[in-house]
Amino acid sequence: MTLQKWRNLNIKLSDPVLETLDELKFYEATAVQAACIPLLLQGNDVAVEAVTGSGKTLAFLIPLLELLLKRPEKWKKFEIGAIIISPTRELAIQISKILSQFLKRISNLKQILIVGGLTVKEDIAQLRIGANIIIATPGRLEDLLSNCKEINLSAAIKSLELLVLDEADRLLDLGFSVKINTILSCLPRLRRTGLFSATQTKELEQLVRAGLRNPSFVSIKETESYSTPLHLYNYYAITDADKKLAFIINFIKNNKINLKYMIFFSTCACVDYFSSVIKILLAPIKVLALHGKMKKKRHKVFEEFQILESGLLICTDVMARGIDIPEVDWVIQYDPPSTASSFVHRCGRTARIGHAGNALLLLSESEDAYIDFIKRNQKVELKLLKFKIEKTLIEECLQYMRNLQQADRLLFDKANRAAVSYIQAYQKHECSLIFRIKDLDLGKVFMGFGLLKIPRMPELKGRDLLNFQSANVDVNSISYKNKQREFVRLLKLKKYQDTGIWFEKEKKRFKNTEAWSKSKKSKSERQLKKNQRKEKKNSQKIKNEKKNSKKRKIVTTEEDLKDLVKDIALIKKLKRKKISDQEFEAAFCTN
Known part of the structure; x- marks a missing residue:
């Protein structure tokens, strides 16, 4: 059997995967596949550099499927076991098509493609139908993880087995580093991670240190x-x-x-x-x-x-x-x-x-x-x-x-x-x-x-x-x-011939130039006025503080006034000798 070549590389694959490889006429593992598949199946993180066209897609799809198939517990309807992040929509669609060939023979696993082009509501509707594998571009995935409250995607990814960053250096070149870091912060730490790229960069090395635990580095070059x-x-x-x-x-x-x-x-x-x-x-x-x-x-x-x-x-x-x-x-x-x-x-x-x-x-x-x-x-x-x-x-x-x-x-x-x-x-x-x-x-x-x-x-x-x-x-x-476009152009052309102004946006876009001496003079005048306003504001602030300090008085409560009235009455009784000194002291201390 031609598929025996896969087994000769000490890669034990399940029957649905082998049958699909046979159907797709992938009879022999390439160098990058032979290096990566065993490492991922053994639980290692990998950072892969391989020349373009060397078969990197199957190098992560095959272990992805094997890891999900070998889990003892049955995967729930909406429980994410693997996420593949791609830099472009076209590459994500291509990966999804290859994966769908394998999933024809694996009925208990479902995939979902999350890329631009559809609305967030449409993506949520697809997720509710059920998914175990997500293939996505970074922007939409980060949005669903961070901002979407209609579906609890964070809970669904707790059982994540494998994260794949395909064309990882391109993800960083396109400015997705912040989004990638946000996605990584949402994912469980106990997972396998694979970075696949045709070239290695300094930025990629930083991502390896941030997202991978003791990674195995694989570099495949034809010569x-x-x-x-x-x-x-x-x-x-x-x-x-x-x-x-x-x-x-x-x-x-x-x-x-x-x-x-x-x-x-x-x-x-x-x-x-x-x-x-x-x-x-x-x-x-x-x-x-x-x-x-x-x-x-x-x-x-x-x-x-x-x-x-x-x-x-x-x-x-x-x-x-x-x-x-x-x-x-x-x-x-x-x-x-x-x-x-x-x-x-x-x-x-x-x-x-x-x-x-x-x-x-x-x-x-x-x-x-x-x-x-x-x-x-x-x-x-x-x-x-x-x-x-x-x-x-x-x-x-x-x-x-x-x-x-x-x-x-x-x-x-x-x-x-x-x-x-x-x-x-x-x-x-x-x-x-x-x-x-x-x-x-x-x-x-x-x-x-x-x-x-x-x-x-x-x-x-x-x-x-x-x-x-x-x-x-x-x-x-x-x-x-186009007649409508031509009609608008002719209107603008007539306006330009009459006024010398093509259209209003250009008028706002460009400023009239002025001499350097005038520009410097107006700048110094603006600075002088600014300083005067500042001084006026500070002087007003000082005046207000003085005014407020004069108005400050000791505030007496109603109870204090009542106690004062009682004390005055006791003093009057003492003067008239209506009470003794001992009675006065006893009553005054009580008050």
């Missing part, structure tokens, strides 16, 4: 010198910014259009714009777009691309981590990633679990030092891919982009937003010594976006833009295809 899979072939190409799109179109057409491609861009705005352009330039190919701002639509696009035999997905780094898409042939990095670790994760969307794959990075001449940086920092060696692009194709791509913008102002807006967002992202790059805005040929960049005119940006002050050739077109004449 000592490389951090990407052995069957992944990495390439780079040097091209100017104004030729990038033409290169991509030429590369895909000459390579094979019936393959599966992923193209990574640096911003959501770039994905929106270039997906619209590439759909037309590569009309026979199915082109999809996905980024973090798409919300509910993201899931549908992700599922559609997963089942495609061939096609092209244009995306941001939201798709760079842990996502398993079958048989991706090429990963193309149109823009360099913002961090060095993201480079490895992007490439890892291909060549997964033993399959072959290819990755290509596009750089300009001023950015070629990045090749050596990646080799030293991430231990990834890139080979130069030589190419030849005809000048007619470059001009054709430029004309297509400009024609699209003139046909619909919505594309004109998208092009400008994309160009601005690209430059802003470029300025924030982690490798600022290599990717310097002053070395960027902004004229060629704008030509690469097919802009009709140069946008207004503070970054352009004093810059050489000779390589930009503006289109001979009045941009105010470009209209929206």
